[in-house]
Amino acid sequence: MPRPRSQQISITDTPYYHIVSRCVRRTFLCGQDQVTGKSYEHRRQWIEDRIRLLASLFAVDIAAYAVMSNHYHVVVKLDPAQAEPWSDDEVLRRWSCLFKGPLLVQRYLAGDPQESYELAQVAEFTQCYRQRLADLSWFMKCLNEPIARQANQEDGCTGHFWEARFKSQALRTEAALLSCMAYVDLNPLRAGIADTPENSEHTSIKERITPRFDLAQAVREQMQMDALLRFDGPVKPLLHFEGALVREAQTGIPFAFEDYLALVDFTGRAIDPRKKGAIAHTLPPILQRLGFTPDQWLDQSTRFEALYRERRRSVA
Template structure:
């Protein structure tokens, strides 16, 4: 039986989570359907745009993502403390970028005078929106529902497009975070869709290597699709790499970007070669710092979902027994 989402997501345990959302029917989310010959490649752009725009509105940072033919992966960092500093107006502007909001909220944002009771109602509504803007469940709802509506419209059908529940994995250690990010970034290489990370379209590794995201075009496209109201915020970049752990507040990923890129490149070459490196001096230094040998790392980076879903489900069962 699926466990309640609140039992799976606890920021006090870890802010990092791996999210997977899959199509429920055989038709493709993106790419070319080999059975029908239909090309759905344009939907990848819809999803990438939606992920990046929503991250700029929510108190959620994106560590990695990959948009595949019938599913998507996102690695996120939940940042609920970001939302505590937002004013009532800031919260309402963020929420009404993707939803209309109540009539009172619309009047407030239009600078119309409100009575004390009406202002109290707006303030109460803003607190509800503030909580939603920190929620992974609401983030995925705001991502998946518009895509499903547009895809169903294109396909000329109704009904579910996504599985009822997205899957989430808590990433409890730095090693788990690094393994999961590499697993997500290397999805196209592992599936033999592309040969190199830098040629993997609609992935975070491609975005980090060659930033090409066009905010103006993304807003125009999502507005045309009816998925945006009024987007008024700058684009939030992917969560940055901040190097080694230091004695001060650190908001990014605790690795160097150059080390991560070297590790992903090494792993991609090994996957394509289907043969491990013999000489240990050729291994990326980051594996030594994590005390990981090549064999264990390759299992983590290529079988992450199977290995870690099993581990965490067993752990959760022990903790609740």
């Protein structure tokens, strides 16, 4: 018997979780329907954009993701401590990007004068929203519901689009985290729709190697499915790699990015009889395929966030 979600998610046990959402019906989330010949490929970008935008609003970090034809994977790190220093106005601003909220909150954000009892009520709403912005279930609600509405509208039908709310798996060890991330990043390769990890579209590993997230375009696309989304803040990079263990508490993935790439490359070359694809053994190692020397890659990987911000400013 399935356990309640509150018993499955425990920050004290682990902040890392593997999430899977799968489509119901025969409908495709993305890709090509072999029966009708209709392409749903554009929906893949819907998911990728919304994952990145929501991570920038919530106290949730994205370690890995892959958007497939009828399901998607996300590896998240829950970090409620991120929401603690947010001011009340910041919390309300973030929440109002997704929901209108009560009239009292709307009036407060508009700068209208309010009585003391009204301000007290706004403060209660703010505390509630602060907790929700650190909650995985609310993150997934804000991810899946708009996608389902938009897809149903496009398909001209009603009813459930997702098979269930979502499936979650706790990643309690570093080995579990790394193996799950590699599994997620290699999904397109195993499905036979990509020949190498760096060429697998709509995956976190490609985004890490060649950051290309276009904030302005993403907001325009998402506003078509959610008119309340008024995102104007900085986009949050994917959860960073921190390298070897140190004495201080780590905020990122306790592994070097270069080592992770080698791990993914090694895993991708292993032939799984249950899957279609694998990296050809005749291909050179991944750093050679990317055209990097070890020193160049070290510079790239250690300055990822700075390079990401520079790229974002260039497309803003």
